[in-house]
Amino acid sequence: MSKSSTIPAVRGFRDVLPEECAHWQRLEAAARDLFARYGFGEIRLPILERTELFARAVGETTDIVEKEMFSFRDRDKEETAVALRPEATASVVRAYLESGLVHRDRQARLFYAGPMFRRERPQRGRYRQFYQIGAEVLGRDDALADAELLVWLVRYFDQVGARGTRIELNSLGDAACRPAYRERLRQFGLAHLDALCGDCHRRLQRNPLRLLDCKVADCRAVIERAPVMRDSLCAACTAHFDEVRLLLDQERVPYVLNLRLVRGLDYYCRTAFEIVAEGEGLGAQNAIGGGGRYDGLVAMLGGPEVAGVGFALGLDRVAMATPAAKDAAPGPAALVLPLEPRAVAPALRLATQLRDEGLVVAVEPAGRSLKALLGVANRRRARLAVILGPDELAAGRATVRDLASSADRRQALDLGAPGAELARWVRAEVGAS
RNA sequence: GUGGGUGUAGCUCAGUUGGCAGAGCACCGGGUUGUGGCCCCGGGGGUCGAGGGUUCAAAUCCCUUCACUCACCCCA
Numbered sequence: 218m219s220k221s222s223t224i225p226a227v228r229g230f231r232d233v234l235p236e237e238c239a240h241w242q243r244l245e246a247a248a249r250d251l252f253a254r255y256g257f258g259e260i261r262l263p264i265l266e267r268t269e270l271f272a273r274a275v276g277e278t279t280d281i282v283e284k285e286m287f288s289f290r291d292r293d294k295e296e297t298a299v300a301l302r303p304e305a306t307a308s309v310v311r312a313y314l315e316s317g318l319v320h321r322d323r324q325a326r327l328f329y330a331g332p333m334f335r336r337e338r339p340q341r342g343r344y345r346q347f348y349q350i351g352a353e354v355l356g357r358d359d360a361l362a363d364a365e366l367l368v369w370l371v372r373y374f375d376q377v378g379a380r381g382t383r384i385e386l387n388s389l390g391d392a393a394c395r396p397a398y399r400e401r402l403r404q405f406g407l408a409h410l411d412a413l414c415g416d417c418h419r420r421l422q423r424n425p426l427r428l429l430d431c432k433v434a435d436c437r438a439v440i441e442r443a444p445v446m447r448d449s450l451c452a453a454c455t456a457h458f459d460e461v462r463l464l465l466d467q468e469r470v471p472y473v474l475n476l477r478l479v480r481g482l483d484y485y486c487r488t489a490f491e492i493v494a495e496g497e498g499l500g501a502q503n504a505i506g507g508g509g510r511y512d513g514l515v516a517m518l519g520g521p522e523v524a525g526v527g528f529a530l531g532l533d534r535v536a537m538a539t540p541a542a543k544d545a546a547p548g549p550a551a552l553v554l555p556l557e558p559r560a561v562a563p564a565l566r567l568a569t570q571l572r573d574e575g576l577v578v579a580v581e582p583a584g585r586s587l588k589a590l591l592g593v594a595n596r597r598r599a600r601l602a603v604i605l606g607p608d609e610l611a612a613g614r615a616t617v618r619d620l621a622s623s624a625d626r627r628q629a630l631d632l633g634a635p636g637a638e639l640a641r642w643v644r645a646e647v648g649a650s
Numbered sequence: 651g652u653g654g655g656u657g658u659a660g661c662u663c664a665g666u667u668g669g670c671a672g673a674g675c676a677c678c679g680g681g682u683u684g685u686g687g688c689c690c691c692g693g694g695g696g697u698c699g700a701g702g703g704u705u706c707a708a709a710u711c712c713c714u715u716c717a718c719u720c721a722c723c724c725c726a
Contacts, residue, residue: 280723
């Protein structure tokens with residue numbers, strides 16, 4: 218007689234329940250609408266890719282690839298290493314090349330929405346399965362493309378009512394100027410080794426740029442004096458960055474320059490940005506979006522030299538930074554209440570007819586007292602209770618009770634009438650109440 | 651991966667120096683033969699996160715473990 222135990226969800230994985238889903242759908246609908254206006258088409262991508270794709274695109278030595286991927290071997294002959302995608306840009310570029318989009322029209326404007334997976338330690342706003350909405354512009358190396366994305370983001374946050382969002386902007390340089398800067402920064406770090414924290418020692422080995430955004434006070438004091446990327450940008454990168462900023466200023470896109478902004482994925486170059494949400498209980502995970510330019514990525518993934526720029530929004534976090542609809546979901550227009558088993562079939566008949574006419578209708582099972590059923594109707598916030606008991610069956614007419622006014626329309630609803638007529642009657646009652 | 655906090659009813663939480671497992675809300679039923687909300691009465695619900703140990707006796711003390719949570723790290 219042992220009670221079987223429940224099976225919990227996997228660590229870091231969670232359910233998004235209807236109430237929260239309603240909020241998410243609003244956020245997604247707003248994004249789709251705005252994407253359409255900016256000429257983006259949706260792309261639906263696989264959730265599973267070859268591990269190699271991310272290793273090459275995101276970077277072998279990034280945390281994401283080194284220790285955060287859900288990676289395993291498929292049971293095919295080659296035992297292919299596959300992974301749940303930790304991000305989608307690599308997939309978009311893979312699809313762009315594989316589908317031949319690259320040949321049809323070098324420029325592509327694509328958006329996607331869906332779950333990503335990273336095996337990090339869960340915390341508020343950080344889940345092992347999280348959702349991103351993202352956009353990519355392929356085949357465009359001009360500053361206009363970068364600026365358009367940022368304008369999109371500002372319009373989006375405005376549209377969904379995200380409060381306290383801030384765009385942080387930086388330029389990371391390109392293949393011509395970044396390596397030299399990277400080396401200068403590394404040398405600087407080595408020269409101040411004993412003043413830097415343990416994390417920074419590791420960063421120095423793996424990704425010197427990361428020194429720039431260390432949060433330890435002692436490190437920051439040192440980093441203040443470190444060389445700045447902006448002073449190391451080549452002429453082309455400077456010109457590109459200046460034009461992006463000029464366009465943003467023209468469109469009155471508010472942003473703050475953050476010369477210490479670094480992005481974690483290897484493929485970023487030139488424009489890099491992050492959207493940070495202040496307050497609103499996001500905790501430490503307050504980056505609700507991020508993106509930038511990745512001009513070398515297409516070539517890295519085996520394609521021609523094609524530029525690209527894009528962003529991703531963390532839907533879980535955007536949801537936390539935007540107000541959910543305050544008023545609870547409205548109840549059904551009518552709740553049909555069969556008082557006895559004989560009334561069940563007519564109840565379903567009636568409900569189906571009304572639903573076919575577009576009304577929101579619910580039906581309760583028989584077997585409970587009228588009192589109990591009306592209690593249900595009240596809790597569900599139904600507008601009308603449609604009562605089907607012995608009297609109603611005999612008369613062929615349902616009693617309809619208006620839950621707000623407590624007014625009964627006894628012998629009111631002709632069960633033999635066609636659906637459209639029933640619906641018209643119900644609509645009139647609901648509208649009149 | 652590292653460090654801190656918290657796990658008791660569906661939810662929010664009490665639970666004394668170790669001594670019968672509790673409250674509020676929610677749910678179900680009754681108070682009214684077929685009329686909801688408010689009120690009154692009653693009821694069902696718990697392996698006290700899990701496993702082990704100490705003890706006559708453990709929700710309480712000890713160890714281990716899991717989950718959640720906050721920060722680091724990382725990132726959306």
